[in-house]
Amino acid sequence: MxxxxxxxxxxxxxxxxxxxxxxxxxxxxxxxxxxxxxxxxxINLDFFTSLPKPVGEDGGGMKHAILGTLYMVSIASVISIPLGLLCGVYLSEFGKGKVATLLRLTIDMLTGVPSIVIGIFAYITIVVPLKSFSAMAGGVALSIIILPIVCRSTEEILKLVPGHIREAGLALGLPRWRVIFNIVVKGNLSSLTTGVMLAISRAAGETAPLLFTAFGNMYLSYEIDEPMASLPVQIYNYAISPFDDWQRQAWAGSLVLIVLVLGINIFARTLISLKHIKFRYRG
Missing domain, CATH: 1.20.5 (Single alpha-helices involved in coiled-coils or other helix-helix interfaces)
Structure with a gap:
C-alpha cells in the first residue's frame, strides 16, 4: 500500500x-x-532589399530598419562588451572589499532599471546637448542594457572555474594576469560568448530607448550623428498606422525580429551544449 x-x-x-x-x-x-x-x-526579397514606399503606395521594405538595428547593436556591443567582460573578470578574480560590493550593487540595480528610463537618460545626456537624435545615442542606450548582463554572466561563468586550475598556473610561475586571461578566460570563451550573445539578443528587441535616442527615419543612413531607423521602432510606427500595407509589414518585421532574437538565443544555447558534450567526451 x-x-x-x-x-x-x-x-x-x-x-x-x-x-x-x-x-x-x-x-x-x-x-x-x-x-x-x-x-x-x-516576407519576400523586396522586404529585405527595399526602402519604404511613400504613404498610400503599396510595397517597399524595411532594409533601412534591419541595417539600422544591426548598426546600433554593433555600436552598443563595441562600447559595452569589453567593459562588461573586464568588469566581470575583476569581480570574479578580485571581487572582495567595498569597491567590489558597491560594483555588484550598482550592476544589480542597473539590471533592474526599465529600458524607458535608460532611454530618457540617454536623451538628456546625449540628445539634448547635441540637439539631435542620433545612432550614437541609440547605441549608448543599448550599451547600458547590455553592460550589466555581460558583466554578471562573465562573473558567474568564471566563478565556476575550480580554484586548483588557477593555483596550477601560478605554481608554474605564470603571473596572475596571464593565468586569468590565458587559462581562466581562454578556457571559457564559448560560455562567455554565450553570455554576450544573450545580452545582445535582449538589446536587439528594445524599442523604448530608441524612441528617445535614434528616433528613426524612412531613409537608409550610415551617419552616426543622424537619426537612424531600427526594426523595433519601425514595427511600432507601422503597427499604429491606419494603412493596411504598413500593418502587414509590421507583422513581417515582427517575424524577422523574433527569428533574429530566437536565432541568437538558440545559437548561444548550442554553444553551451557543444561545450558540455566536448567536456564529457574528454572526461
Whole structure:
C-alpha cells in the first residue's frame, strides 16, 4: 500500500512538472505561431532589399530598419562588451572589499532599471546637448542594457572555474594576469560568448530607448550623428498606422525580429551544449 502511495505521488509530481513546462511553452508557441501566420505572407526579397514606399503606395521594405538595428547593436556591443567582460573578470578574480560590493550593487540595480528610463537618460545626456537624435545615442542606450548582463554572466561563468586550475598556473610561475586571461578566460570563451550573445539578443528587441535616442527615419543612413531607423521602432510606427500595407509589414518585421532574437538565443544555447558534450567526451 505504501509503495502504491509513493508511486502515485511520483506520478503526480511528474505530471505537475510537465504541466508547468507546458504552461511556460504555450504562450511562446502561440506568439510565434500567430506572428508567423500574420507575417509570413509578407516576407519576400523586396522586404529585405527595399526602402519604404511613400504613404498610400503599396510595397517597399524595411532594409533601412534591419541595417539600422544591426548598426546600433554593433555600436552598443563595441562600447559595452569589453567593459562588461573586464568588469566581470575583476569581480570574479578580485571581487572582495567595498569597491567590489558597491560594483555588484550598482550592476544589480542597473539590471533592474526599465529600458524607458535608460532611454530618457540617454536623451538628456546625449540628445539634448547635441540637439539631435542620433545612432550614437541609440547605441549608448543599448550599451547600458547590455553592460550589466555581460558583466554578471562573465562573473558567474568564471566563478565556476575550480580554484586548483588557477593555483596550477601560478605554481608554474605564470603571473596572475596571464593565468586569468590565458587559462581562466581562454578556457571559457564559448560560455562567455554565450553570455554576450544573450545580452545582445535582449538589446536587439528594445524599442523604448530608441524612441528617445535614434528616433528613426524612412531613409537608409550610415551617419552616426543622424537619426537612424531600427526594426523595433519601425514595427511600432507601422503597427499604429491606419494603412493596411504598413500593418502587414509590421507583422513581417515582427517575424524577422523574433527569428533574429530566437536565432541568437538558440545559437548561444548550442554553444553551451557543444561545450558540455566536448567536456564529457574528454572526461
Amino acid at each position: 505504501y509503495l502504491k502511495y509513493r508511486k502515485l505521488k511520483n506520478l503526480i509530481f511528474h505530471f505537475s512538472l510537465y504541466l508547468c513546462a507546458a504552461l511556460v511553452l504555450i504562450p511562446l508557441v502561440l506568439i510565434i505561431f500567430f506572428v508567423f501566420k500574420m507575417g509570413a505572407t509578407s
